[in-house]
Amino acid sequence: MDVLMRHCKTHKLPTILSRTFLKALKRSHINCATHTSPPVSPPSKPTIPTPRVSRLFQPSNLREGQEGGELTCRSQRLMLQTGLIHPSNPGCFYYLPVALRSMEKLVRLIDEEMHAIGGQKVDMPALCSAKLWKTSGRWELMGKEMFRLQDRHNAEYCLGPTHEEAITELFASQSTVSYKKLPLLLYQVTRKFRDEQKPKFGLLRGREFYMKDMYSFDISEVAALDTYQSVCRAYGRLFDRLGLNWVQVQADTGNIGGTLSHEFQLPADIGEDRLLVCQNCGFSANVETMEPGQTHCSQCQTGVLSETRGIEVGHTFYLGTKYSQVFKALFVNASNEPSVAEMGCFGLGVTRILAASIEVLSSVDAICWPGLIAPFQVCVLPPKKGSKAQEATRISEDLAQSLGNSLANLKGEVVLDDRTQMTIGKRLKDAKILGYPYVVVVGQKALEDLPIFEVLRQRSGETMFLSKEGLVDLLSRVETI
Template identity: 40%
Template structure:
């Protein structure tokens, strides 16, 4: 059982009459996460993640991994440092590299603190033993830090210099099978964002420095978003304004004068790359004739720390955090009587009985026991509401009434109910069932058939 008194939770305490000078524009999520002690600024553009927020981030990681494995992904780990020689071969070192961190080792060799790993993973494939067409498609993913020297790092983890990313790199034998892979992985991305239940848009995008022939971005709509999107009010089609800046008609339904502009926070990006990297870096496979042929690539990124911050930005109020169901650090917080109160002895029996039942329903790791009994129930309840626990259940004076004992249940949507024990447990049980339903969203039959077809291609060619 998680005990609030033992959690490292360095909340900012402001004197009542203090006047705080604001030196920069803060996003809602950045302000709340910092004030509540869930993140701390390490330096300009970097953040230290405290235990409660780390729980949420770990849940995000696990959910992404579930989707990547279901889509045929295999997990790897690549070094943070990538030789600049590889970026010279791909031609990307000749472009704008002002956002990249460069370091040298003691012998003078230069490396990038990788903002992305296309060159590194392609070079790894190029130096591996000859790959047979029977081994394709390959879908390799990793989860780790990325680095970009943002000119204007702001809005907390939504635009940081160091961030956590899931990046996948896929290798196919033809443009056709690479497009099948692209469809499978983007469907897995669709599923992941649907599981989070945060409204998102998937837009056509420019390929930019990454290159390739096809690209999509996933955005959360927010006033602090730095991308301008064009959205059709008739059919729901959306695109990056950079792509459709000259268009007055919807490219999808062709209706005129029905396009509106909104701001988006980019949380994921997918690319169909072709042989842009495999050709210059010599990554090949042996075809049915036993001859080497360039691998056809795709790459797929999700900014995990950005997803966490941006989802809170969209869902939260100005004063209280709101979490996606599957990312909430805890399902329920239990608050018992204050130390020394007249109902303490009897109410604590109710409190510990409640904790035992909740452990059976949620699993004890999903329950937070706010055992800081030197604080009033009101103070602990205020902290719990600001932290955005899906449910807070209070075992106070009303829980020991002889005729009709009641627990006080507060839900994160602002509702307050007085329920008996069984009714409160039923509410939590329904919530846990909803979470299980979201976790168990699977690939459609069509996607499964597409995956099976690709696997058969590798064995029958």
């Protein structure tokens, strides 16, 4: 105010004008000081629309009761029948919306475990230069399983079946990496390509599939083996969280190379790998690594090895300097001198885990998902159109919307089966085949003064009758990813 008064005097403004102006300004100043603007409400969170079964793109590729000569396993038949996948060409599939929801959850779960041990996610080219593979000596070693091609300049490439060469070249391009940055664990989740001679079992053996592959760089063999064990433990936690029965077995290093290797197997009759397991000490090995006809355990010396079959879902390798020496993947050690990095590589078959979990957990006629990666956690069934309980349709819609938005763990996890032209029985059968962990039936009891809902817990076969409060309490404890 004083500054403005001096300004009026300096510029010789008329006294009346200056006094009038200053009085108005003063009144404005007082009003601003005594009257505050109404508080601004925080923006409301958008309401997630409830997915409806009638709108899902989920075409069945298998008529009920149809027997196909190519349908050689449970998971393949169930995934085709329920519209999770659709065949494209031999060994390749479309991943349809419901299956993709499950796979994305699986990837988030894998990300959690890899980040917990220091993994950093990258994305490498699927198109790999033949020059790298020839440098490592694997261009011819990979044989006919590798998809090879040439560009318009006659340069040779392959569609990456694995990425040891690519990641080692990437590390080698950074010649000043300090030992203080090691161990370095880089991983990706991407499509891989292998020209399988006889693709079969749906997603269990295909030509195009998703894999998580991680590559580690360490300062020494001791450090590299410590990293190796860390990743193996992370794999074990992953399979435990999925509720899968798994076994870690001694394995052959194959054309990946290295001096130490283990497979993570899910015991299953359909499995292509033969495993020997000691019931006395727990030692396990792929038959390929044992002497022909060996029946005694080489670890405890007293146990007898029994044979079983398994589906390989993960594989780990200690590579040493097999690739880092060739590509000059160096780091600067504590003496400020260049040193060759010790490496490991670690794979998880993402789409194979998806299919294998269905294979080992499901019954002949119904999918049972690992709880964390079920596409939807809850399915709400309104009454049939024209039934006595038809008035409960609105209650069903409100319930589905409320559960899917008010419970933090069920955001987007509730689906409404709005096909009310079908009976409850038919929709219950579909819900069982699709394996929703929880099914809520809204019937006549939902119209009572104290609404009661029928709740089916699919995995245990348990049926409960709960109030809305009881239902919310039950579902609020469902673990999601």
